[in-house]
Amino acid sequence: MNWTDERVELLRKLWAEGLSASQIATQLGGVSRNAVIGKVHRLKLSGRGRATAAQPRAKKVAPAAAPVKVQTRPAARTITATVGATALAAQFDAEPVVHQVLRPIEDVVVPISRNLSLIELTERTCKWPNGDPLHDDFSFCGNQSGESSPYCGYHAKLAYQPASERRRAR
């Protein structure tokens, strides 16, 4: 994989946004984090606030737009009353529920998920789900999780909010 103008531009952008080298490498694909770091230095983009190595990164200001209508799968409660094949049938027969998902509040720092698949999760990757489990875009956050939480710092906060107040990020 070579450093095309497009890829360099994306690298510049993501680096400026504060993503770590490994995250950028994941997004670009085809390159290691070392390659990213090497390129960053050659481009003289180094230095980004913190002088020496730091750990927590990721800085992405939420778009802050009007609420968006999103299609989600049928509510699970539809099937909880029954058991077995009948329940499954009920789930698939149910009409999709359309409801509103709030965008993150402005100024809230939203991390960019690594979007790992189920089998890529480890004991220390964030297990916050992204997308619809019934569609191909479904994945898990995958960022480093807390020591006593199955979620990364950001999603742990969401997880402990009432469901009615949760705000969904990517």
Next chain:
DNA sequence: CCCTGATTCGC
């Protein structure tokens, strides 16, 4: 052990 960026150096 997980992760981070910095540096070196053979290619």
Next chain:
DNA sequence: GCGAATCAGG
């Protein structure tokens, strides 16, 4: 110029 290996650190 590139990036794996290595280093130093949280």
